[in-house]
Structures are given as structure tokens and as C-alpha cells.
Amino acid sequence: MEFRLLGPVEARDGARRIAVSGTMMHTVLAALLLARGRVVSDGRLSELLWGWDPPATWNAQIYTYISRLRKLLGPKVDLVRRQPGYLLVADAARVDVVEFGRLERLGRRAMEERRWTQAAETLRQALDLWQGPALADVTPHLAEAELPQLEEERMSALEHRIEADLALGRHGQLTSELARLVGEFPVRERLRAQLMAALYRCGRQAEALRTFHEGREVLAEELGVGPGPDLTTAYQSLLSGELDNLPQPAPSLTSAVPAVSAPPVMIPPLPADFIGREREFDVLCRRLTSKEANGRAAFQPRRLLISGMPGVGKTALALRVAHAVADQFPDGLLYVQLRSDDGTVADCGEVLVTLLRALGATSENVLAPNGELARTEELVRRYRTRTAGRKLLILLDDAANELQLDPLLPDTTDSAVLVTSRNRLSAVPGSWTVALDPMETGESLDLLSVIAGGDRISAEPEAAHAVVEACGKLPLALRAAAARLAARPHWQMTRLARRLADPASRIEELRVSTLDVRQILSAALRQRPLSERDLICRLAVCAAGEFTAMAAAVLLRLPENAAEEFLERLVEASLLEAHGIDATGAPCYCFHPLLRLTAASLEDFPAEGELLRAG
CATH class of the missing domain: 3.40.50.300 (P-loop containing nucleotide triphosphate hydrolases)
Structure with a gap:
């Protein structure tokens, strides 16, 4: 399936042109395609079809247009009713607007890397997708909303393509094209600067200067402004004689685009010991x-x-x-x-x-x-x-x-x-x-092995499994345990396993340098509303294994529905795990072992009386 918007609005299935007829049908199809996967509301469709004066039956008419489009486009395209409007889904389709954007980005990137030949060819392919004025048969309301941006994107791609051709020394072929474009778009300073460059490089310095003066007059008459940086830089380059080494590309006249800095790369480095997933x-x-x-x-x-x-x-x-x-x-x-x-x-x-x-x-x-x-x-x-x-x-x-x-x-x-x-x-x-759930046992052992050393794992496999279980297979805890081993090469795995075996001290053992399991887990617990913290603490102290909402309701002295809503909020916040259902069909819940130990160890959670006073 192929859709064309850069010209008359068309839909094609292979070589067959689908008979979408009428301005209104074209407008609905174009609006849904231009939304690129977002829902177009009924109100927005009404504006694009009729402006501020829709008919009394506008809702029914939109429904009719959508129904007709479904029949015409067939099963390869989904027109989905999703409040407050409609969504077009056609993942396998080719849309010329999307393809134009992809080629334009590739061409711009090639220019940034000074691959001029590839840039010129790629941008030429992008511009060839235009079959005339875009959205040629839609309502004026849609054209007014969308056409200016599309036309600006086309002109930007055209100027970039000319820039690449100038860098390749094709000035002789460009002068007539640029003269026509400057006549059509007299206030686009970048095109005028490019025409000046092409004329100068063809030995036509007087015409290049006249092009500048004409542009200055047009800008003053039509916009009331003087020349901007592109025209001013080109003019100064002509006067200063900086282009004596032609036909080598001259940055001041052939580079209408400002210097492009390297794309931003803000992401932190990848952890060297990443394992699994x-x-x-x-x-x-x-x-x-x-x-x-x-x-x-x-x-x-x-x-x-x-x-x-x-x-x-x-x-x-x-x-x-x-x-x-x-x-x-x-x-x-x-x-x-x-x-x-x-x-x-x-x-x-x-x-x-x-x-x-x-x-x-x-x-x-x-x-x-x-x-x-x-x-x-x-x-x-x-x-x-x-x-x-x-x-x-x-x-x-x-x-x-x-x-x-x-x-x-x-x-x-x-x-x-x-x-x-x-x-x-x-x-x-x-x-x-x-x-993400905690890691599998094999991945957990691999993570220990990468940080602490594989020989220590293979020498004491049972102790290594005990450490993994004590850490609850949580990557943060496994890293802390492995880092302790790495910092203490004289320790045996069995020693760490014994220290982690006691639940009362386990959470304190999982701390080394900046890796502090208790600090990170307790920070997450403290972000819960004040009214929930005491409930979490009491639940963690008393609920060692799986439990239902009914059991939690008894423990917390809450109605069962209120207890279940509370537990589900904790599940959504990843502070509680949902573990299937019991024999009666009721959902079962449980804490991750380390999260439970952390919650139970927080002595500064407010007591029930304090909660009542805070309320």
C-alpha cells in the first residue's frame, strides 16, 4: 500500500490506484496520514473539513467518510475508532511524506559529514517525491493548517541540495535554476546568496553584486528589513576578494547553512559488567x-x-x-x-x-x-x-x-x-x-562471576547459590555482594554466604562504597504518601510470604476492597509482586525479600497515632 500527499492526495495498492474521490474524502485521508499514528479528534476533523461553520450533521458525515475509506482501503489499513476520534494504522504502507523526511535527514547528515555527492543525490531523490503542490485536492482549511510547514521543508531540502551541488563545483549548471528560484521566492536570502556564489564562480562578478543590491531593495520594500547574515556574508566576501582561489569551494558563499555542531550525546557510558536480559x-x-x-x-x-x-x-x-x-x-x-x-x-x-x-x-x-x-x-x-x-x-x-x-x-x-x-x-x-523481574539464577551467577571472579564461583558453587538467593536475584544487591568479594580477595564465598544468611543483618551487609541497597530501597518507600507508609511497614513486618487482600485487610484493619486497592497501588509502583491466585481465586501478593527487610527496618516510619494527628 502506498499513500501520496506531495501532490494530489492518492492511495495505491501496488499498481492499482484506489478511487478515493472528492475533496472531503481526500481531506479525511490526508489528515489521518499527517497525524502519523496519533488520534485525530472528531473536533479537529470537523475544523479541517468545514472550518468554523460545520453543518448540523457533521458528526454523522465524518462517520460516513470513515466508513467509505474503510471499504476502499481494505484490510491492509486499519481505521480505528479511538476516543476522542480516529486513528489510521498501516505499518506496512509507504507514505511519501514520511519517505521525504527520511531522505532529507540522510542528505542533511551526509552534508554535515561533507559527503557532497551522496548528499546531493539523496536530497534530489527526496525532492523527486513531490508531484506538484502538496495536498492539491483538500479543503482550504487543511491546506492552511499543514501546507506552510510542508512547503518550508521542501524549500529547506532544495537549498541543502543546491548547497551540495555548489560544493561539488556545479555552479555552471545552477545559475539558471537559481535565477528562476530567486524570481519565484525573492525574499529567501539563502537562495539569493547561493545565486551570488554561482554567478561569481562563473566569472560574473557584476551580476553577483547586482543580485545583492536587488535583494536589499526587495527586503526593504516588502518586509522593511535589511539583509541578514547570509546575504551580508556573501556580499562582504565578494568585496574582500576572498574568492580568488576559485573554483575551489568558498565557504562564505557556498555554505549558506551555519556550521553544524556535532549531534549531542548525553547518555552515560554502558556498565562494563552488564550481564543477561x-x-x-x-x-x-x-x-x-x-x-x-x-x-x-x-x-x-x-x-x-x-x-x-x-x-x-x-x-x-x-x-x-x-x-x-x-x-x-x-x-x-x-x-x-x-x-x-x-x-x-x-x-x-x-x-x-x-x-x-x-x-x-x-x-x-x-x-x-x-x-x-x-x-x-x-x-x-x-x-x-x-x-x-x-x-x-x-x-x-x-x-x-x-x-x-x-x-x-x-x-x-x-x-x-x-x-x-x-x-x-x-x-x-x-x-x-x-x-523487569529479578534475574534468573544463571544470570545472577554470571553477574557474580564477572565482578568477583569466575574461579571463586566454581570453587564454592553451593555458597555462590546461597549468596544469589540471599540477594533475591536483584541486580543491585548482586553487584553489592560481588563488589564486597572483589574488594576482599582473602574472603571465601562461604564467609559472605554466612553473613548474608541472617535476615536481621543482611540488608546492612549489602553495602559497599556507593552501592547501598538499603538506601536505594528505603528512598523508594519514602516516596509513598504519608498515609501508606505505616501500612507498608506493618505489612512487611507481619507478612513473610504470600498473602491475599483479605489477610492484609485483617492485619491492617481495613475493608477488604480498600486493602486490595492499596495492594494494587503497590504492585503498580513495583513495591509488591502479584503471585497468581489462591485456591479460592483471590489474587496473592508478596514482597521482594530485600524490600520487605528494608521496610521492616525503617524505625522512623510514623506510628499510627502520628498518622491520625497528621490527618
């Missing part, structure tokens, strides 16, 4: 790259979530994935931590400023006219503008909730977002989640 790693990598690798249209936003309890290795897995797919994201790898070590949630404005500066924004770009930091809404707008059309991988580490994430998600599908969170963020639009 092969299945999750393969799935996440495929989800991030498969659509692009297969040349299919990327309709769905790539928003991948990694959830799990504290210390289970979410960030380590995310970093491994990010490093593995880095070459698929040529515009940069962004990283930001959304919570501090003590659990404090990062300020949204500060996070946006960090990301904007990584994307090239200056201090002035993040300030309001009064010199203060711009409002969050304005920072979000600038962030989404800078991420649009760029192929970025954005790693958002330790997200607190969906509200914190929403401003940080790009509007387009060009970028991918990888999120880690101990909470199960099921309300993030278009997301797909990998839930």
Missing part, C-alpha cells in the same frame, strides 16, 4: 529500529517503557539498548534523570532547559522577554519545535508519572523515547512496556 534487549532493539530498517512508514510513535522495582536494572538495560541502536539516531542521544537520588522529582522547566541547550538553544532561547526563564508551556513549544524532523533517541530515566513525561514527548514519530520508571505508566499514549 538478552530477551528484553532484543525486543527493545527491534521495537526501536525495525520499522525504519524495513523501510516501512513509521506511523506509531516509538515510546518504550522499562518498569520494575528499584535496583532491578532498568537504567542499565536502557543504556545497553541506547548504545546498541545509537547509529540509528544520527541527530543525537539525549538523556535526563527525572528524579534525584533522594526521590525528589525534577522540575519540568529545568529539564526542558537542559534538553533545549543540548539541542543547540542558547541562553536567550530559553528566556522570556523580561529576562526570566520562559513559562513551561513556551519551553515545551520550543522543545517540540527543535525535536521536529530530527531523528533523536531520548532516554528519560526514573520517571515519576505520566504528567511528568507528557511535556517531554516529541510531537513527531522521527524521534524515539525510552523511559525507565518503577511505576507502570499505562496511560502514556502509544507506549509499549517491558516489565
Whole structure:
């Protein structure tokens, strides 16, 4: 299936043109395609079809148009009703707008790396996708909303292609094309500067100077402004005689694009001792790259979530994935931590400023006219503008909730977002989640072996298994135990196993340097609302194994429904594990052993009387 929007709106199934007829049908199809995997609301469709004066039956008419499109497009395309509107899903389809964007990015990257021939050819392929004015047969309302951005993207690609041709010394072939384009777009200074370069390199210096003076007059008459940096730099280069070495490319006249800095790479290095998680790693990598690798249209936003309890290795897995797919994201790898070590949630404005500066924004770009930091809404707008059309991988580490994430998600599908969170963020639009459990026994032994030494594991296999079980197969605890062994080569594995065998002191044994299991787990517990903390403590002290909501209700003196809701909130926060059902069909729950020991050891949790006074 193929869709064309860069010209008349068309749908094709192989060589067969699908007979989508009428301006309204074309508009609905184009609006759904341009949304690129996002829901288009009924209200938005109404605006694009009829503007501010819809008919009384607008809702029924939209339903009719969608029904007709379903019949025409067939089973290869899903038109899904999803509140508050409709969603088009066609993963295997080719959309010329998406393909244009992909080729344009490849061409721009080739230019940044000074691969001029490849850049010119790739950008020429992108421009060849245009079959005339885009969205040629849609309503004026849709054209007004979408056409300016599409036309600007086309002109930018055209200017980049001319830039590459100039760098290749093709100025003689470009003068007539540039003269026509300057006549058509007289206030586009970059095109005029490129025409000046081509004329000068053809030995036509007087015409190049006249082109500048004509441009200055046009800008003054039509816009009331003087020449900008592109024209001014070109003019000064002509006057100073800096182009005497032609026909070598002259940066001042052939480089209308400002120097492009290296793409930002903010992600931390990969832990050298990363072990396991092969299945999750393969799935996440495929989800991030498969659509692009297969040349299919990327309709769905790539928003991948990694959830799990504290210390289970979410960030380590995310970093491994990010490093593995880095070459698929040529515009940069962004990283930001959304919570501090003590659990404090990062300020949204500060996070946006960090990301904007990584994307090239200056201090002035993040300030309001009064010199203060711009409002969050304005920072979000600038962030989404800078991420649009760029192929970025954005790693958002330790997200607190969906509200914190929403401003940080790009509007387009060009970028991918990888999120880690101990909470199960099921309300993030278009997301797909990998839930991490503690490691398997084999992976746990491998992790011990990598850090502490394989010979110690093989010399005392039973003690090694005992250490793994005492750590609950939690990667954070296993690293702490292995680091203790590595720092004490004179210890036998059996000695550490004995020290970990006592539950009363186990949590204190799992601390070495910056690896402190108790500190990290207790920080997660302290982030729960005050009204829940005493309940967690009492539950952890008394519930050594699996238990049901009814048992918890008796222990906590709560109604059973209230107890079950409380337990499910802990499951969603990865502080409790759901373990199947009992003989009566009731869900069973249990704490991870180390989380239970941590909760039971926190003496400064408020007592019940204090909770009553706080309320």
C-alpha cells in the first residue's frame, strides 16, 4: 500500500490506484496520514473539513467518510475508532511524506559529514517525491493548517541540495535554476546568496553584486528589513576578494547553512559488567529500529517503557539498548534523570532547559522577554519545535508519572523515547512496556562471576547459590555482594554466604562504597504518601510470604476492597509482586525479600497515632 500527499492526495495498492474521490474524502485521508499514528479528534476533523461553520450533521458525515475509506482501503489499513476520534494504522504502507523526511535527514547528515555527492543525490531523490503542490485536492482549511510547514521543508531540502551541488563545483549548471528560484521566492536570502556564489564562480562578478543590491531593495520594500547574515556574508566576501582561489569551494558563499555542531550525546557510558536480559534487549532493539530498517512508514510513535522495582536494572538495560541502536539516531542521544537520588522529582522547566541547550538553544532561547526563564508551556513549544524532523533517541530515566513525561514527548514519530520508571505508566499514549523481574539464577551467577571472579564461583558453587538467593536475584544487591568479594580477595564465598544468611543483618551487609541497597530501597518507600507508609511497614513486618487482600485487610484493619486497592497501588509502583491466585481465586501478593527487610527496618516510619494527628 502506498499513500501520496506531495501532490494530489492518492492511495495505491501496488499498481492499482484506489478511487478515493472528492475533496472531503481526500481531506479525511490526508489528515489521518499527517497525524502519523496519533488520534485525530472528531473536533479537529470537523475544523479541517468545514472550518468554523460545520453543518448540523457533521458528526454523522465524518462517520460516513470513515466508513467509505474503510471499504476502499481494505484490510491492509486499519481505521480505528479511538476516543476522542480516529486513528489510521498501516505499518506496512509507504507514505511519501514520511519517505521525504527520511531522505532529507540522510542528505542533511551526509552534508554535515561533507559527503557532497551522496548528499546531493539523496536530497534530489527526496525532492523527486513531490508531484506538484502538496495536498492539491483538500479543503482550504487543511491546506492552511499543514501546507506552510510542508512547503518550508521542501524549500529547506532544495537549498541543502543546491548547497551540495555548489560544493561539488556545479555552479555552471545552477545559475539558471537559481535565477528562476530567486524570481519565484525573492525574499529567501539563502537562495539569493547561493545565486551570488554561482554567478561569481562563473566569472560574473557584476551580476553577483547586482543580485545583492536587488535583494536589499526587495527586503526593504516588502518586509522593511535589511539583509541578514547570509546575504551580508556573501556580499562582504565578494568585496574582500576572498574568492580568488576559485573554483575551489568558498565557504562564505557556498555554505549558506551555519556550521553544524556535532549531534549531542548525553547518555552515560554502558556498565562494563552488564550481564543477561538478552530477551528484553532484543525486543527493545527491534521495537526501536525495525520499522525504519524495513523501510516501512513509521506511523506509531516509538515510546518504550522499562518498569520494575528499584535496583532491578532498568537504567542499565536502557543504556545497553541506547548504545546498541545509537547509529540509528544520527541527530543525537539525549538523556535526563527525572528524579534525584533522594526521590525528589525534577522540575519540568529545568529539564526542558537542559534538553533545549543540548539541542543547540542558547541562553536567550530559553528566556522570556523580561529576562526570566520562559513559562513551561513556551519551553515545551520550543522543545517540540527543535525535536521536529530530527531523528533523536531520548532516554528519560526514573520517571515519576505520566504528567511528568507528557511535556517531554516529541510531537513527531522521527524521534524515539525510552523511559525507565518503577511505576507502570499505562496511560502514556502509544507506549509499549517491558516489565523487569529479578534475574534468573544463571544470570545472577554470571553477574557474580564477572565482578568477583569466575574461579571463586566454581570453587564454592553451593555458597555462590546461597549468596544469589540471599540477594533475591536483584541486580543491585548482586553487584553489592560481588563488589564486597572483589574488594576482599582473602574472603571465601562461604564467609559472605554466612553473613548474608541472617535476615536481621543482611540488608546492612549489602553495602559497599556507593552501592547501598538499603538506601536505594528505603528512598523508594519514602516516596509513598504519608498515609501508606505505616501500612507498608506493618505489612512487611507481619507478612513473610504470600498473602491475599483479605489477610492484609485483617492485619491492617481495613475493608477488604480498600486493602486490595492499596495492594494494587503497590504492585503498580513495583513495591509488591502479584503471585497468581489462591485456591479460592483471590489474587496473592508478596514482597521482594530485600524490600520487605528494608521496610521492616525503617524505625522512623510514623506510628499510627502520628498518622491520625497528621490527618
